[in-house]
Amino acid sequence: GAVVSQHPSWVICKSGTSVKIECRSLDFQATTMFWYRQFPKQSLMLMATSNEGSKATYEQGVEKDKFLINHASLTLSTLTVTSAHPEDSSFYICSARVGWSRDEQYFGPGTRLTVT
């Protein structure tokens, strides 16, 4: 149980285009989903926290107009990278948590984005 999927697993896009990444909790309802970014050989950096039905909370330095997050249901959150540039190339990882408390976060496999 507690599986989180991401789609696509990898994507290549041209500079200036937008890319949507989906994060789904397959066998549980996720009140909260988190989006992380991981550059090569670096740690995960939290980008935003997404609660179902409300606006996402972005970490300092993350452009909310560039990284659009939608958490429309308890099993789906999407991250859209708008007007992508080569510096947006990274590994994007989502995680999902059942409740507000100290529940475990379950991580997706990640999506590798390459912007050419």
Next chain:
Amino acid sequence: AQRVTQPEKLLSVFKGAPVELKCNYSYSGSPELFWYVQYSRQRLQLLLRHISRESIKGFTADLNKGETSFHLKKPFAQEEDSAMYYCALSDNNAGNMLTFGGGTRLMVKP
């Protein structure tokens, strides 16, 4: 603001040797600490959390508030322990968001 530091990017040991992956943190409140592991080509997964006080796959970690440390230990390393290990801290004042350390790659040589 909270911070998690893993001073070693790479730790290489021989099979059967003891392992200690270091983790230090700074946090103004009462922290909750975790160790996550990422095996090759697999997703990040929880290894253990300090409140559980359990041993997983032979690994243990004790929270030392005086030294603000949460080192991960295993008395006898196995080759299958080779992976990337991340220490993380949960911020109870911010919806329990996780702050990750930089990670330590453990390589267990035969």
